[in-house]
Amino acid sequence: MKGSEKTTPSRADLVRQRRAQTTQQRIQRAKQSVSRREHRPTVIARGMAASSPSPSRPLPTSKVRRQYYFSLNATGAELRLPAIPLVNPGWRLFSGLIAILMALILYTLFNAPTFQVHQVEVTGLQRLTPADLQAVLAISGKPVVTIDPQALKVQLESAFPELKDIRIRVILPARILITLTERQPVLAWQVGNDTYWIDPEGILIRPRGEVGDLPIVSANTLPPLSNVGPSKGKELAPSNPTEVWGQSTSTQLIQAILNLRQRLSPDIPLVYDSENGFGWQDPNGWQVLIGNSLHDFEAKMQLYQIILEQIQQRGLHPQVISLEHLQAPFYK
Numbered sequence: 001m002k003g004s005e006k007t008t009p010s011r012a013d014l015v016r017q018r019r020a021q022t023t024q025q026r027i028q029r030a031k032q033s034v035s036r037r038e039h040r041p042t043v044i045a046r047g048m049a050a051s052s053p054s055p056s057r058p059l060p061t062s063k064v065r066r067q068y069y070f071s072l073n074a075t076g077a078e079l080r081l082p083a084i085p086l087v088n089p090g091w092r093l094f095s096g097l098i099a100i101l102m103a104l105i106l107y108t109l110f111n112a113p114t115f116q117v118h119q120v121e122v123t124g125l126q127r128l129t130p131a132d133l134q135a136v137l138a139i140s141g142k143p144v145v146t147i148d149p150q151a152l153k154v155q156l157e158s159a160f161p162e163l164k165d166i167r168i169r170v171i172l173p174a175r176i177l178i179t180l181t182e183r184q185p186v187l188a189w190q191v192g193n194d195t196y197w198i199d200p201e202g203i204l205i206r207p208r209g210e211v212g213d214l215p216i217v218s219a220n221t222l223p224p225l226s227n228v229g230p231s232k233g234k235e236l237a238p239s240n241p242t243e244v245w246g247q248s249t250s251t252q253l254i255q256a257i258l259n260l261r262q263r264l265s266p267d268i269p270l271v272y273d274s275e276n277g278f279g280w281q282d283p284n285g286w287q288v289l290i291g292n293s294l295h296d297f298e299a300k301m302q303l304y305q306i307i308l309e310q311i312q313q314r315g316l317h318p319q320v321i322s323l324e325h326l327q328a329p330f331y332k
Contacts, residue, residue: 127209161246162205219272223249291324
């Protein structure tokens, strides 16, 4: 019968059925995804507000650690993971580390043998030795960071007036470099048993070592001094020559004496008198003094020849002939 016969679905009906099934599957997957997000474990961090529902129990606020709680199901069961410590060093920790590091560096600089001075390097010496300088400086074994170059320079200038142009450099780890110049004497000044060397600048220095033949001036006193330096304001005497080292005299006087040395025979001794100036010891046994300069030297020599003839004619034997004042010579 026609009513009982089964109708065969058409192709359009099959297509509609497949579309309906596909749509139903998509709806089912969307529901499952929403359900999984709803059951995602809640993470609560100390000091932060949670965007999801509050945890099943409050976290202790006294612990400075971050804790994680995961909900296992809807019954309220939780899983707590190991706590993670919060590290917040801050500036105090950094300042402490810097202070400790600086203390270690200072301890090393002051105590390590690498930074202790054992000897000095000196260039420019001729008569002195590095050991002479090191004995005065007394810096062996001292930390290099305690060395004051300016103080060392003052020590050397005071102990060795014959040194000039002193420059001192301190180089890590423990080098002391000293460059200097030794004054060269041009004249030897004798007062009794004491001898003083004088350089071209008029500085009196202590005799040390050998310098060859120097013009010698035999005097009854020291040359006129500028009276500067350690003994300023004191009366200088030949009996205490240590107060004289480093003092200076007139460079014009020194140059005049050197010029006189060139005008006279090398075997004629030079002399100096505090009242009548410098001159020479005549072979006849008297001193000829011409003042403190070579001004009018030729005229004074002519005058000396006249006086020499007079005293020889009279058979006189004076001790001193003074030509300091050309218009008023005398002998005594």
